[in-house]
Amino acid sequence: MGKMVHVGSRKVGVAPGTLIHIGKKHLTEPKITVIDYNVDNFQELVAENIEEVYPFKDSENVSWINIHGVHQVDLIEKIGIHFGIHSLVLEDIVHTDQRPKVEFFDSYIYIVLKMLQYDKDKEELIAEQVSIILGSNFVISYQEVIEDTFDPVRDRLRSSKGRIRKQGPDYLAYALLDSIVDNYFVMLEKIGENIDALDDELLDKPTPKTLEDIHHLKKELIFLRKFIWPSREVVSSLQREESFFIKESTSIFLKDVYDHIIQVMDTIESYRDILSTMLDLYLSTASNKMNEIMKVLTIIATIFIPLTFIAGIYGMNFEYMPELKWHLGYPVIWALMITVALVMLAYFRKLKWI
Amino acid sequence: MGKMVHVGSRKVGVAPGTLIHIGKKHLTEPKITVIDYNVDNFQELVAENIEEVYPFKDSENVSWINIHGVHQVDLIEKIGIHFGIHSLVLEDIVHTDQRPKVEFFDSYIYIVLKMLQYDKDKEELIAEQVSIILGSNFVISYQEVIEDTFDPVRDRLRSSKGRIRKQGPDYLAYALLDSIVDNYFVMLEKIGENIDALDDELLDKPTPKTLEDIHHLKKELIFLRKFIWPSREVVSSLQREESFFIKESTSIFLKDVYDHIIQVMDTIESYRDILSTMLDLYLSTASNKMNEIMKVLTIIATIFIPLTFIAGIYGMNFEYMPELKWHLGYPVIWALMITVALVMLAYFRKLKWI
Amino acid sequence: MGKMVHVGSRKVGVAPGTLIHIGKKHLTEPKITVIDYNVDNFQELVAENIEEVYPFKDSENVSWINIHGVHQVDLIEKIGIHFGIHSLVLEDIVHTDQRPKVEFFDSYIYIVLKMLQYDKDKEELIAEQVSIILGSNFVISYQEVIEDTFDPVRDRLRSSKGRIRKQGPDYLAYALLDSIVDNYFVMLEKIGENIDALDDELLDKPTPKTLEDIHHLKKELIFLRKFIWPSREVVSSLQREESFFIKESTSIFLKDVYDHIIQVMDTIESYRDILSTMLDLYLSTASNKMNEIMKVLTIIATIFIPLTFIAGIYGMNFEYMPELKWHLGYPVIWALMITVALVMLAYFRKLKWI
């Protein structure tokens, strides 16, 4: 988790518009899939080389080009040039540490969001950049490596379920955004379950591990918040902006996505508050326990230290100690000791320690 | 309480507008009641099947259709289609984890709020979604399971008390909102009583249980705040928005509801501040107590440890220890010990420990 | 103080506009006084029955009707109906847990503020609702029970001091607001004095009582803030709103009241900051003291525990312990003990403990 806020080495001094991939480099080949559809027709292909993609620029149907793997910079550049995309945008696509944002151009809209996944091995959240170019008759989406959360959208396209095949590329873009945001709920649910488990643990038997787990969750929420907060703005702009590319009928759906993001943010804030409350409770409980420990020590010590002193007195070897010769010396000392102990106990009772 | 911020499993990848009930599924049959009224007439019926409800769409009176139980999805859908309600709205009605919101459509207004109830068995707050559709001559309200907080409104309709029978559906919708918000005060009052009780306990005899109770209340306030904060916006929009469905004479009543919500929010904030203050006081008191405990231990130990050492010295069995033979050895040692103890006590007095 | 944020039992489900007095019911009779004046004339009377008040509605002079005691609901209602006041406003007047607010109507302005008083017996702040109705030629003010802070205004009216007799009812309303806000300064001054006293106590000899007092003051500031913060908005609205009822010449005086409220708020914020700083200082001082206590205990214990152990060794009764027979055994042991103690002391000095 410690590494999550790492800022990638930026290419200081390089001319803007120069395409340099920054991110985790992966050996796998990039995979380009194209889906071209309208109400009646549906075509799906996996492009072997880039040229196969070019004709879809002028397709009369809606074309969705999905590029999985953005590290092969020249590929991104060629497609970009063919579809008339600004070099700064291409730079942002391959430079995968962008902040979520939306930019409106004359011939397309550029959207950057973060897709999240929970890595079970390392027990940490992974964020991946998703770029979406929404043109007048096409959508190009760029992903990094996470297994495809866009599959349900593909299924709906294939089976022509719902209204998706009857709508334009703006609705497709909405569907992609929606599936990304829906995924945030899955992440939150996971964190929520962890919080519930920790909460039970906290009341039952808190350990130092509980503390570390609370901090770990706090860091994950800082991480989530950093990516989701700007997403709110992105969807809000998309919905408000009067754009040639987004029909009014789609706008109401974007409002729906916006509501979901707000709900995610609300939940993150509640989680943060609850974690703070849990941390306070942990610390207070620890401090209470310390109090208990100190009380036990103090009661035992303050009772026995004076008694031991008395015993020490009569363990001295002076020749002339009259008490030692008294016949009742021993029982009298016992009586004295018991009295001292009882007075101590009464005092502690008065102080409400016992 | 731990479960309260749980985000329901969202139906990732499902086409928007698909009606899937998300919430606590209940076995009871949904119950549909209709009240149709104007100044002079009043009709009330419990619908056995959905078709009975249909004619009220075109009633010339004000019709209030209340649906108790939203898990029977097809029922919701049929009525929705008949009354011309958008599929996304229907989805939100059955999907009962919405954030409070208001949406303005051409032929109706859609309002979502949360109704709160205190579950005495589990000692926790329960939130339930209430959806209200305000049309030109009808109001449809959807509830989950809580016993009916709308009864007083029904009574006023039946007995024609106040102005309610003389007004349109907007006033009815206001009356429903008002009864929901009035209920928030009941919840707050309960929390307020708990805070007062805890405050007395805190000054009297704080226990670790007190601490847990403070945290429990803090969590409840986080929970309340999450639902009530967006409600403010809802009522504010209703009041400001110039809508065909809300008459100006009703607007002043909505202002009143708005004032109440602000007051609820103010009180929640004050409660939060006071709980923080109480938590601080608890911790400081605990730390003071620790100080007291340590002081007692230290005073007793630092007085008796040196004395015990002196006793230990003259308990040694060396053959050649001249003091042991002295006739006044024993009383001299007692004098020494008492002197040491007095010096210690004087020192502690100087340090203002005693 | 614990009771101060209590929300009164609201009349859940009652039709809006139903007058139910909520607040502390008092047995005393309500007292109605009327002052009717212009530059030249001045008339003052205590109304025996409500009808005496009615004619002043159409008086050509400025009439100030002050009603002390709002629990007699029918009285408030009758006057309200006569002066044409909306039923929701009347409800707010008798329902004395309103948030400070201002509402503009066609024929009058309705203002709610809180008057504060310090109850010396219970050592807590009391807030009381003051409602003011500003009409075109009259002002009606409603108070609860606090002794009259409006007396100075009456005196100025009687003696025709300042410009008050030359001005209209808006200036009278301003004068009432001003006397309420001036009273806030008196409250703040009291709190300020308490803070100063606590600050001295904190540096001189802090006790657990100091801590409770700091928390008590913090709660009082939360309480003050809750009432004064919305007052700011009230006066600001009155000043900005272009109203038929408020002349421009009065507006500059309202600006003055506004400045005073801002100053009150600033001071409250500063007090909060200072109390937080004092709390921090208290806790740090307590923790420093604990450190001191622990140091003393540790120094004494770690010096004498090893020495006592050595003494214990030579107190053993083994038959064959050669040291016990040595002629110099006893002085050698003393030398050893002194060496151990000195080494310990040197070590503590190195650690900068002594």
Place this chain on the structure above:
Amino acid sequence: MGKMVHVGSRKVGVAPGTLIHIGKKHLTEPKITVIDYNVDNFQELVAENIEEVYPFKDSENVSWINIHGVHQVDLIEKIGIHFGIHSLVLEDIVHTDQRPKVEFFDSYIYIVLKMLQYDKDKEELIAEQVSIILGSNFVISYQEVIEDTFDPVRDRLRSSKGRIRKQGPDYLAYALLDSIVDNYFVMLEKIGENIDALDDELLDKPTPKTLEDIHHLKKELIFLRKFIWPSREVVSSLQREESFFIKESTSIFLKDVYDHIIQVMDTIESYRDILSTMLDLYLSTASNKMNEIMKVLTIIATIFIPLTFIAGIYGMNFEYMPELKWHLGYPVIWALMITVALVMLAYFRKLKWI
């Protein structure tokens, strides 16, 4: 410092516009100086009586009337009436606990700021009110007692250095504001030096005095902030407001003053953050030290307490204790004791305590 947030006794119930001096009353005579100048001419006089000042109202040059000492209320009133100043403004001038503010009137602008000084004897900041009246051809400034920070402005006027003699009264007012704000930097510098010194002390040898000093600085910053924050607004209004009295050429200089105040605010915020960080460090260091102390105590005590117990066993006087007769009893016990001590030490090493 404790007294710094004290709110002066307000004159509750007094008619507005009544001039009552509130502030520290000083026995010295008020001193009135007049400087009348244009590019070519320069006249400076100390007025013996008020009437000498009157003619400057209609002087064709720029006249600067500086009144040092505002407790002589009738003097302030006479000049005020002559120069046509509103009675509420005169009240604010003599009532020296105003919040910094600016008010625009038809024939003049009224500005209130605070001048700060460091009292070396009491080691605390002193704030003093400065009022400035900017008319079409005159500036009247009112000060309390601090030695004159306006002297450099006077010197520039006398020597005709810079552009000041060529400009109008608005530039003169700017010069006065600028010298007040420049003085804030001197105060900040002093605080900055104290922070640096404390920071060194904190890393070197923190004492309880360090803690008190940090809190003292925190309070001073609360104090500073309270006065400087509203000053920002004052200068901003002056600069933005299109006023007959402020020429555009002066506006750019006011922008400069505004930038300085923003910088002062930034620095105050940074100082607050740094002080919080220092406080945290202090507390953590104290807690670390406590840990160290406890560790030493625990190591010594847990090693020697069992050993002392063993010695105690063989110091018992039972007649039948076989070990006491063994020839090797004594060395065996020594071996046992050393073993116990070594085991303990190994255990502590494992716990990384030593």
Place this chain on the structure above:
Amino acid sequence: MGKMVHVGSRKVGVAPGTLIHIGKKHLTEPKITVIDYNVDNFQELVAENIEEVYPFKDSENVSWINIHGVHQVDLIEKIGIHFGIHSLVLEDIVHTDQRPKVEFFDSYIYIVLKMLQYDKDKEELIAEQVSIILGSNFVISYQEVIEDTFDPVRDRLRSSKGRIRKQGPDYLAYALLDSIVDNYFVMLEKIGENIDALDDELLDKPTPKTLEDIHHLKKELIFLRKFIWPSREVVSSLQREESFFIKESTSIFLKDVYDHIIQVMDTIESYRDILSTMLDLYLSTASNKMNEIMKVLTIIATIFIPLTFIAGIYGMNFEYMPELKWHLGYPVIWALMITVALVMLAYFRKLKWI
């Protein structure tokens, strides 16, 4: 680091527009370089005296005059007068403790930013002021002493890489801003690495040094934030302001710089949150450790103190102690002691201490 927030001694009372260098005075000669270029031509020179620079004011190409070292005030003034720069601007250039800002004049734009560098010897961040004057055909940049971060821009100009030679002075100014902001990422990366290292250290083996390092990083972030926060506004103004000096084609590049600054700010905020979380974890861990230490002490002490007391009893020298004569006295006492110890251990187990 302690010195970083130091406010330079301001020249109180000096006439505005007087050029006084405030900053670190350096003995090195200022160095003036000029680059004059268009698409086809490129000329670079190091000016020996100021007069060489003058002709470039009217060059038809784009001229970039870079002045390294601003302490030689007369040089700055002469160039300033030649290029028609306002005296207040010149004052800000040499007075190197400005807040980042932008000012729009009729014939040029004045930009102030901070350049950051990490001083490896002192292990602290250094901030240096960079002023940029953007005119219609020239850019003048002023730096203090840091080795040149503008070198990559020079290289791109020399080699005519990218679009820089084809664009006007606005693009050059953008390139300078971009290289400054890119440098912020380098600083952040360094801090991020330190945070990661500290995070590992924290979980592995935290020491008091860890704590100091966390605080050191917190201070550095306060320092960074103070300079970068206003930079956001600067770039935002440049981008929004419709200025004659900035072409629309450059505006999109400025948007890019703006996005970077937002990202820097986001990262700073996340770092702050994470450092707070780490500090909490450190303190909680320390407190947990204390708990452990206290537990060990308490367990050992409370077991052995009573046992030692028992041993002490039978070490007393009373003549008449019947137990001492019992044949089984010694083993019985051992049995008693072992019982006491076992009971204690059982009790601690019940308390879940062991």
